[in-house]
Amino acid sequence: MYRRNEDCDECCDPENPKIIQYDDIVDATQRIRPYVANTPIVAAHSQREFGIYIHYKLEFMQKPGSFKGRGILNALQLLPADKKKLGVVMASSGNEALALSYHASKMNIPVIVILPISIPIAKIQRCHIYGAKVIMQGSNLQEAQKYARALAKDKGLTYINGRDHPHILAGYGSMALEILETTPCLDALIVPVGSGGLAAATATVVKHLKPSVLIYGVQPEKMPTFFNSLESDEPVSLPLQTNMADAISVNNVGSNAYATVKPLLDKMLLVKEDWIARAMLHLLEREKFIVEGAGACPLAAIMGNLVPELKLKNVVCILSGGNVDNILLNRCMERGLASEGRLVKFRVGVRNDPVSKSKLLSLIASGGYNIHRHFQDNSWTNGTEYFVEMKIVCEAKGLAHALELKRTIERAYPCTAVFENEPFNDKRTCPCHTKKIT
Template sequence: MSRRNEDFDENCDPECPRILRYEDVMDAATRTRPFIINTPVMAAHTQKDFGIGIYYKLEFMQRSGSFKERGALNVLHHLPLDKKKLGIVMASNGNEAIGMCYHAAKLNVPVIVVMPITLAIDKMQRCHGYGAKVVVQGNNLIEAQKYARALARDKGLTYINGRDHPHIIAGYGTMALEILEVMPFVDAVLVPVGSGGLAAAMATVIKHQKPSVLVYGVQPEQQPTFFESLQNDEPVSLPLHTNVADAITLTQIGVNAYHTAKPLLDKMLLVKEDWVTRAMLHLSEREKFIVEGAGACSLAAIIGNLVPELKSKNVVCLLTGGNCDNVMLVRCLERGLSAEGRLVKFRVGVRNDPKSKAVFTSLIAAGGYNIHRHFQDQSWTDGSDYYVEFSVICETKGLAHALELKRTIEKAYPCTSVFENEPFNDKRTCPCYIKKIT
């Protein structure tokens, strides 16, 4: 059987990968520049906190909320007129579809988007709002892509791989051109990595114009697909492990992206989920930016102290997107507060009478703590005395203050208190732990 009749994408062929050229990016810039926001590169308000000259590329300010529309617009401009009239099919985890639908609506190009069932409802609704037809199919992006290719063959439409199509990747590279225009003094760029298209595009441009600039890829350690591919010297597939950086949580990487980025990337870094949520919290509180987990991975590498060699250097962190639904955003910010010891969850047994309950709450108030949430289980009993179990989330001033809360509660209720979040569930916890996470 001919490969043309199989489940095959000629633009993303593992046997014949298409390496991105600098000229491809320059062509994409010419096509897209009038229609894409040249987002600011802004100095961080908190550079002294990290000892690094941090600058943020604010890609969440794009109209669709992420950098993905750079690639989407470029691939749409390359489509022949007859294919534009018929329409396109793509599969997406959200951002690439939103960017594609936004610009396709302006160009009157019909779009069918296949999305996995795990995707947030608000991202589906945004694609609907731009006039696209949304099909929910598959448990993950790989299954959704397979269905989208079949749909394109059956209907005679153009299938676009929203993460690895050569024109998509070329569009991403326009971001690097903008950075080098306004920051010729940059020393390093930190790039969130999923399938690898953005890292490949950034490295292609930066290493062409200024080879001395370091390009680091950053990926969540729960899903190190690109990292493992570089380690194994070939693209690999990994089981799906969900995490807060859902936009770059992929089981497979792009073949074009891999072969382009492999000789150009200086380093790949893996970040913990707590670092990502702390980065989101930091950006929200100190910079007033709402950034999704994937977009915050670049700053997470700095928070996790993975780049000590960049001290006193000028570093650009790509904040690639801000399309975080409200439910996930609240969870991530609270996770970040917990990771910094500013939210502490514990359970404690208190005698079930008004005086004992008043003593408990007064103890918390006297220490300067604020009860963020609490739940009272009236049916909990232990031995001959009747206790009520309080499940409490307390707001503290920081890790040292939180550890003092732990000591206070354990002293007052030595037999019934249980602290649930790290490191407070460890009896050996002492103030020296503070030094280990900063």
């Protein structure tokens, strides 16, 4: 059950939510259009592969690295002059802080951003570079918001709820207007969903101008906050679980966003982490786009075959951001490769002599596999004979090639071979969840 808490204010009151209006979005678009990029919409290279005419809205090309600047800029421009002079406080899980720091620096508005302690160092450094004062506080966004509101009250600053303020949501809607201008034959839009602001703004525009276009929301299965809220028919709160789509992993839905989008959303989807990783990998390898986990969720839904009804339809996937740090990106890429059977991890015991070790490596090489990394544990023994345990990660061509490696190693070492990650099935659909909104 959702409870009113300290991060709510008169603009984001769960007991009195504000419905975002189309006219507000039009006004916001005219206000911010000179200062934000009209990001390209490009056709996917893999349309034939999926049987869907996929197009990508490249919001990661915005200067701060995500769509968040659209809403931030609108909110900043609507501040009275005296409030601008005093400054703004905002709590963020990363992307809002980057957008606020960037645009406020252009407008000479003092900024304090409150970040949870789990935020990647790269995002913290970028906020500093843009000139913001950064305070690390709280283990999650909800705790950071509580601190930000208290600080704003104490210092006389303006607190802006970066995920649910009506001015923020109105700015987000500018993206939907651009999409409809560029893609007149649109059949469906797939939108990443965290607290629901982007989905609310997008649906408001699309259902006003072209009601036949389907609006699908998608979020990670590990943090189904919005999905569960729709299931419960009221906003709910969930404990935070870390996952690859950190930008849309939130404890609570936005009260304004939820009230706005609930009657407009056609379907809500959940995707597993493996499919988010596959989507990130696909975008990097096939499209040459570096996209964060949240931005890859729409493609993950398509790759997981959650939207078969969109075959032969014109679909826009919103790639909402690209602010992923190098360590997490590397982890996601390896997870994606492992999920596709292109990285195979196993361990095997061999006698501790050069001939036995050479035989194992020759067996791997003869099958056309490349050793990605390996580690030798010399202290492992079995009975009276001394063995070493070889821990190996191999590159394979795909699932079938990985299966053949598994069979080969297990035949040669039936007693000591153990495969630690086994994506060894040919099920190409995602065992995820959908909710059709009625």
